[in-house]
Amino acid sequence: MSAPPADADPFRPAADWAQRGLVFLRCLAFFLLAAVFMWGLEQFRVWLISRLAALCVLVPPRWTLAMAIGEEGVSAFAATALMARIGGGRLSDFGWGKRDWWRNVLLGVGTGNVILALLMLALAGLSAVSLAVAPGAAAAVVFHGPFYAALMLCVGFAEESLLRGYALVMLARSLSFWPAALLLSTLFSALHSFNGGETPAGLASVGLFGMVLAYSYRRTGSLWFACGLHAGWDFAQTFVFGVPNSGMVLPGSPIEPQFHGPAWLTGGSVGPEGSVLLPLALVLAILVLEIVVRRRPGVETQAKG
Numbered sequence: 001m002s003a004p005p006a007d008a009d010p011f012r013p014a015a016d017w018a019q020r021g022l023v024f025l026r027c028l029a030f031f032l033l034a035a036v037f038m039w040g041l042e043q044f045r046v047w048l049i050s051r052l053a054a055l056c057v058l059v060p061p062r063w064t065l066a067m068a069i070g071e072e073g074v075s076a077f078a079a080t081a082l083m084a085r086i087g088g089g090r091l092s093d094f095g096w097g098k099r100d101w102w103r104n105v106l107l108g109v110g111t112g113n114v115i116l117a118l119l120m121l122a123l124a125g126l127s128a129v130s131l132a133v134a135p136g137a138a139a140a141v142v143f144h145g146p147f148y149a150a151l152m153l154c155v156g157f158a159e160e161s162l163l164r165g166y167a168l169v170m171l172a173r174s175l176s177f178w179p180a181a182l183l184l185s186t187l188f189s190a191l192h193s194f195n196g197g198e199t200p201a202g203l204a205s206v207g208l209f210g211m212v213l214a215y216s217y218r219r220t221g222s223l224w225f226a227c228g229l230h231a232g233w234d235f236a237q238t239f240v241f242g243v244p245n246s247g248m249v250l251p252g253s254p255i256e257p258q259f260h261g262p263a264w265l266t267g268g269s270v271g272p273e274g275s276v277l278l279p280l281a282l283v284l285a286i287l288v289l290e291i292v293v294r295r296r297p298g299v300e301t302q303a304k305g
Contacts, residue, residue: 010093011172011180011189011218020174027170030083033302034162037075043069059234062250072073073158080166095165095223100294104220108156108163109235111288119272120243120257122280128261137254143254148239156231160223165187177218185210197247199263202270205278206246209233212282219289229285237271244271272294 014020045067049059092098108119123129134140140235163184171180189207192198204244237245242253247270257265267274 010169011177013096013176014173015254015263016245023170024174025168026074026083026087027174028078030170033082034075034079037078041071042068062147062151063183066147066154069151069154069158073161076158076162076165080161085168088113094169094255095160095217097175099222100220101224104224104293105228106232107288107293108216109232110119110228111285112232112234114230115284116241116272118284119281120241120279122277123261123266123272123275124272126261126265128213128259128265130258130260132256132258133256134242134256138251140190140254145239148250148252151229152231152235152238155234156229159188160226160230163210164217164226165220165223168214168217176220179210180251183213183216190247195247197244197269199247199268199270201264202246202267202274203275205273205275208279209273209283212285215286216289218220220293223305225289225293233273237273239271244269246270246273263291271282 014023035249046066049064052059080096081091084091084094120129120131124131128248143205168180170186171183174180175183185207188205188210192206195201215228216226216229217223219225234245238248238250239253239255240255242249242255243257244267263274264276266272267278272278
């Protein structure tokens, strides 16, 4: 079963149940292939770190994290490229088209940073959090900022490629778009459950965020806005405000936050993305998609079909 024409809706369900079954199997094959690639790269990372340790060269934890994220991104992208080639398609059929890519990435990054900043300001206005400039803030901006910017762009690329690219297209062609988006957002949430400090409220928020990211692909015709939004949101949490990001806290932020309110408001160990106010931030992201970001040609007709 070949890829749909470039001007067709990539999420349109296949014509019959036999074809739907085939694309579902291709989705499973994609995940299996990505898992094999990730396993291989992980083995190489472990070997490399052990060799460096034998030479008395220790790899800092944050670089180990960066390597692990890079493994996920390379694996998912390589699996996408291979599965696309097998099916007679192109990378652009699965979210990696070149149209407006830089504009959508920048809009996504800006949106992610702004909505997290507004969420933090709302929490501060409710006396649930106080923010203070950390000692050495200027040095943190210079020495840590670029690293975290690059790292979070890698996170956005890796997770969107794995869960909102080939998998979303194939699963939508098997089940239709919204059931596919819901299923993959549930998987997105389940994968975050392995992070220390996650809570049921935080996992629910991750699932909602996944739905917005999936919708952005349908709305724009590519993964670029989703990558930027994902990266901007994580960058603002991890670096700009120094708050927990899905239960994880990384060093180097120029700001020292102190939470005072209840966990249902502040997000507790999860961070602000576990706050009851999180859906309001996601509504703002959707408004940006509807008002600012260019709609994919023909999406109005496809949405009705």
